[in-house]
Amino acid sequence: MTRSMRSLRLYLANKTYVVGVPVMTLGLVVLITVLIGLVMGIAMGLPLPPGAEQASRTNIGPLTALPGFLIGVGVLAMNRNFAMALAFGSARRDFWCGSALGFTATSLVTAVTAVALLAVEKATHGWFVGIHALDLVVLGSGDYVKTFAMILMLSLLSLFLGAMFGTVYRAFGAVSTVVTGIVLAVAIVGLVAVGVWQRAHLVALLADWDLWAIVAALAALVAAAAASSYSANRLATL
Amino acid sequence: MTTLATPDLATVTSGISIRHLDKSYGNLLVLDNLNLDLAPDRVYGLLGPNGAGKTTLMSVICNHTFRSAGTVLLDGDDPAENAPVLARTCFIREDQAYNDVFSVGAILGIMPGFYPSWDEDLCRRLVGRFRLPLRRSARKLSRGQKSALAIVISLASRAPYTFLDEPYLGLDPTAREIFYEELMADIAEHPRTIVMSTHLIDEAADLMEEVVVLHQGTVVLHADVDEARSSAFVARGRVDDVRAFAAGREIVAEHALGQILSVTIRGSVGPEEEDLAASRHVSLEPASLQDLIAALGIHDLTTALTQENR
Numbered sequence: 001m002t003r004s005m006r007s008l009r010l011y012l013a014n015k016t017y018v019v020g021v022p023v024m025t026l027g028l029v030v031l032i033t034v035l036i037g038l039v040m041g042i043a044m045g046l047p048l049p050p051g052a053e054q055a056s057r058t059n060i061g062p063l064t065a066l067p068g069f070l071i072g073v074g075v076l077a078m079n080r081n082f083a084m085a086l087a088f089g090s091a092r093r094d095f096w097c098g099s100a101l102g103f104t105a106t107s108l109v110t111a112v113t114a115v116a117l118l119a120v121e122k123a124t125h126g127w128f129v130g131i132h133a134l135d136l137v138v139l140g141s142g143d144y145v146k147t148f149a150m151i152l153m154l155s156l157l158s159l160f161l162g163a164m165f166g167t168v169y170r171a172f173g174a175v176s177t178v179v180t181g182i183v184l185a186v187a188i189v190g191l192v193a194v195g196v197w198q199r200a201h202l203v204a205l206l207a208d209w210d211l212w213a214i215v216a217a218l219a220a221l222v223a224a225a226a227a228s229s230y231s232a233n234r235l236a237t238l
Numbered sequence: 239m240t241t242l243a244t245p246d247l248a249t250v251t252s253g254i255s256i257r258h259l260d261k262s263y264g265n266l267l268v269l270d271n272l273n274l275d276l277a278p279d280r281v282y283g284l285l286g287p288n289g290a291g292k293t294t295l296m297s298v299i300c301n302h303t304f305r306s307a308g309t310v311l312l313d314g315d316d317p318a319e320n321a322p323v324l325a326r327t328c329f330i331r332e333d334q335a336y337n338d339v340f341s342v343g344a345i346l347g348i349m350p351g352f353y354p355s356w357d358e359d360l361c362r363r364l365v366g367r368f369r370l371p372l373r374r375s376a377r378k379l380s381r382g383q384k385s386a387l388a389i390v391i392s393l394a395s396r397a398p399y400t401f402l403d404e405p406y407l408g409l410d411p412t413a414r415e416i417f418y419e420e421l422m423a424d425i426a427e428h429p430r431t432i433v434m435s436t437h438l439i440d441e442a443a444d445l446m447e448e449v450v451v452l453h454q455g456t457v458v459l460h461a462d463v464d465e466a467r468s469s470a471f472v473a474r475g476r477v478d479d480v481r482a483f484a485a486g487r488e489i490v491a492e493h494a495l496g497q498i499l500s501v502t503i504r505g506s507v508g509p510e511e512e513d514l515a516a517s518r519h520v521s522l523e524p525a526s527l528q529d530l531i532a533a534l535g536i537h538d539l540t541t542a543l544t545q546e547n548r
Contacts, residue, residue: 003321006351013344014337080337084345086302087330088352089397091321234319238302238331 007085007098008105011077018073018102022110022155025069029061030117030133037131047130056132062114062151063138067158074103074162075169078229082170083238096233099163100226107155114151115144139211146211153218160225167229170236252313253278253431254299254399259308261294261455268294270455272308278398279429281445283436283463283527286452292435293331295452296401299433300329312399328353328397330388332404336376342387343372355396360424364390367416381408389417393424402434406442414438418445443527466530471507474500475520483520491529502529 012018037048037056044052077099085095118134122142126132140146169177195202205213254276261269268291276282284292297303299310301317301324310317317323336345346365350356365372368386371379379387385407392400406414422445425432436442443463451459470490473480480499491502507522515522 003325006348009348009351013348014339014341017339076337076339080335083331083335084337086300087328087334088349088391088395089300089325089327089329090352091301091319091324093319094321237304238297 003090003094004097004101006088007081007090007095008101009098010081010085010088011099011102012105018106019109021069022066022106023113025065026062026110026113026117026134029065030121030127033059033061033131033133034127034129037127037129040131041129047126047128049130053126053130053132056126056130057135057137057141059132059136060138061133062136063154066110066151066154070106070155070158071162071165073106074159074164075166076162077102077159078163078166078233078236079170082166082233082236086238092233092236096230100160103156103159103163106159107152110155111148111152114139115148118142118144118147143211146215149215150211150218153215153222156222157218157225160222160229163229164225164232167232167236170238171232172235255309255311255314256299257309259295259298259310260306261291261298261303262306268455269298269305272452272456274450274457274460276431276433276448276450278313278431280447281425281432282434283439283442283446283449284433284452285436285439285449290452291455292452293403296329296403296433296435297331299399300324300327300401302329302331325352326398327401328392328395328399329401330392330403332407334384334388338375338377340376341373342370342376342379345376345387346372346390349391349395353395353397357394357396360420361390361394364393364416364420367420368413382410382413383408385409386413389420393420396428396430399431400433402432404435404437406436406438414441418442421445439527446527449527449530463527467524467527468506470502470504470525470530471511472500472502472523472525472529473515473520474498474523475515475518479518479520483515483518 033056038046040048040052047053048056081099082095085098086092090098114134118139121127121133121135126135134147135142139150165177165180168180209216254274256272256274259269259272259274260267272291272295284295286292294303298305299312299317301319304318312323313326315323317327342365346361349361350358364370364386368383368390370383370386370390374383376384376387385405386409388402389405392402392405406417409417418441421432434442434445446463448462449459449466450457473483475483476497477494477499480501484501484503488504489501490504493500502525511522514520
């Protein structure tokens with residue numbers, strides 16, 4: 001077992017937490033969506049009429065349900081697992097690489113689960129009630145590859161953002177972590193402002209590249225968060 | 239105070255060698271030009287009052303924190319981000335953080351991956367003797383159970399360089415006895431370098447082969463326990479008798495309780511001393527490690543340690 005694999009095993013020590021919960025979260029998104037569909041069906045009848053079914057495709061449930069938990073996983077991994085890995089004789093570089101592999105494993109399982117649920121959703125014509133939890137515009141309107149890529153990038157970004165905050169805290173302390181959060185918030189607002197300002201270009205970009213433009217942007221953010229986390233991890237202490 | 243020689247770094251090929259080590263936290267100098275050689279396969283007691291730099295020293299050796307200046311070599315190599323060297327260490331801190339969602343069983347389950355010499359049988363025996371609840375999450379462990387978990391990992395890891403940071407905290411006397419017994423048995427069978435910080439000097443004295451005493455971030459004493467113990471003895475009896483016995487001898491510490499006086503005297507006990515003591519009804523005993531520290535001239539430190547132990 002290579003030294004990075006030791007930290008991967010450390011990350012996976014509680015599989016329910018790092019693999020089971022993201023899968024269950026997606027399951028919960030489906031369950032809640034179906035329950036909402038059933039409630040709507042009381043008034044509209046089941047399956048839901050085409051207008052209501054089409055409207056449910058604008059749902060962004062998975063996008064809001066996953067990040068909070070996954071950011072927490074990233075923070076915890078880089079704080080508590082870091083303390084454990086060093087106690088057990090690991091080098092920082094190996095710990096980071098092992099944890100990054102773990103983040104990738106969590107993200108892959110989550111993305112595959114999303115694709116599997118999408119397949120079931122399509123096969124059952126919207127869970128038998130005509131409502132959509134994963135066949136969504138924001139995930140590529142039922143395209144398996146786009147759904148996989150979006151969920152994968154969203155999961156990776158959440159985990160590495162959490163890792164970035166966790167390592168900044170370890171390396172530079174609480175004040176620096178708050179400052180990092182503020183800088184990140186300002187940067188996001190700035191990016192949104194640029195997007196609004198250059199909305200014509202943005203619309204053209206989306207027209208040309210479709211959802212892949214967003215996937216590419218998320219991938220760039222993942223790379224930035226990973227690089228920040230790696231750099232801070234080299235300076236982290238106990 | 240024992241003075242340390244400063245050998246050429248190139249000649250050091252095993253054990254731990256530290257030269258001119260400084261560690262500061264802001265303006266606070268915690269380790270100050272510290273020099274120390276620890277030969278391999280021995281058990282060291284790392285002593286000193288709170289704030290002396292014991293945990294910081296172990297953290298720097300294991301690269302948990304970064305040194306400000308100086309050199310640290312472990313088996314001749316710098317441990318800083320040196321994966322093969324660090325893999326030979328195990329250092330569970332007194333306030334060790336564990337992932338909140340990990341159970342004791344999950345933590346112990348991953349240990350063989352970290353330590354190729356992990357002893358599963360020893361692990362199981364220690365878990366049983368300490369009655370560690372395998373299914374309980376690490377954050378729900380009591381102080382004593384956390385210490386027991388640290389002991390299980392430290393001993394079963396068989397790491398060539400094992401650092402124990404006040405390992406007895408929260409353990410009841412029975413559990414402490416189990417720890418001492420298991421540690422002695424295991425290092426007898428599998429010799430390795432153990433560095434143990436402790437305030438319970440006398441209780442843990444039988445485990446130690448050498449003592450390293452830190453005070454204000456520097457080594458004020460590094461001595462072999464057996465040699466050091468034979469360098470002083472304690473005379474106890476009625477005040478007048480003890481004063482008469484000790485006349486002309488070097489007294490390094492004394493404690494009076496009513497009419498009973500105990501004095502720690504530098505030197506060894508010979509037939510002459512035994513005869514004189516018997517004639518004056520004075521009892522002679524080997525100096526304890528606590529007394530020894532006083533005998534070697536660290537009076538202020540001994541006072542501080544004694545107060546902390548109370």
